Amino acid sequence: MDLEQAIYGRRATRAYTHEAIDPAVLEAVIDAAIQAPSAMDGQPWGFCILRNPALLDRIADEAKALMLRNPSPGLALHRFEEMLENPDFHIFYHAPALILICSTKDSPWSQIDCILAAQNLMLAAYGKGLGTCWIGFAQSWLETDEGRAALGLPATWRPVAPIIVGRPSGGEPAPPRQKPELLWRD
Numbered sequence: 001m002d003l004e005q006a007i008y009g010r011r012a013t014r015a016y017t018h019e020a021i022d023p024a025v026l027e028a029v030i031d032a033a034i035q036a037p038s039a040m041d042g043q044p045w046g047f048c049i050l051r052n053p054a055l056l057d058r059i060a061d062e063a064k065a066l067m068l069r070n071p072s073p074g075l076a077l078h079r080f081e082e083m084l085e086n087p088d089f090h091i092f093y094h095a096p097a098l099i100l101i102c103s104t105k106d107s108p109w110s111q112i113d114c115i116l117a118a119q120n121l122m123l124a125a126y127g128k129g130l131g132t133c134w135i136g137f138a139q140s141w142l143e144t145d146e147g148r149a150a151l152g153l154p155a156t157w158r159p160v161a162p163i164i165v166g167r168p169s170g171g172e173p174a175p176p177r178q179k180p181e182l183l184w185r186d
Ligand SMILES: Cc1cc2nc3c(=O)[nH]c(=O)nc-3n(C[C@H](O)[C@H](O)[C@H](O)COP(=O)(O)O)c2cc1C
Pocket: 010, 011, 012, 013, 014, 133, 134, 135, 136, 137, 138, 172, 173, 174, 175
């Protein structure tokens, strides 16, 4: 796929078919992720891949409950409260896979490096006809001791980017971009 087409066409996908995604395809998008630049070539990323529907359902339920109990600072809970209280709202939209990108090194740049890898992963998945969505709603729970234990994360790994991946079951409208502020300093 043309790069411009990928950049402009990728959308946060919130409806998926039940089709399982071949592990080789997930490994291919991870390979694209690790082509991202990283500070001092640190490559401080690890990828935890979840495909077990029961585990994904459990994480979705626990993450919702935690957010309602203890909303992260800065999250305008009132905007999401009704959605999170709805038992039918699944934070992973029943996607067949979640790739959690974790920073593996304690460096000031490792989160940024993982975020660059995340964008590569989302674009590469789109190029393969897959949908993705970064699920910030899962973040707080994944960082808890319970969340880390459920995933069996190594002690040095820190969750950065929980990204669902699957075959889209419908199109997503493109949220219009606001005009960027440009400060030309010629
Ligand atoms: C850090 C981050 C967290 C996000 N968390 C969620 C989330 O929890 N649930 C969700 O449906 N979308 C989430 N999104 C997707 C954004 O809502 C989406 O990217 C934005 O509305 C722009 O749409 P687009 O990606 O289709 O351009 C998140 C995106 C980012 C970058």
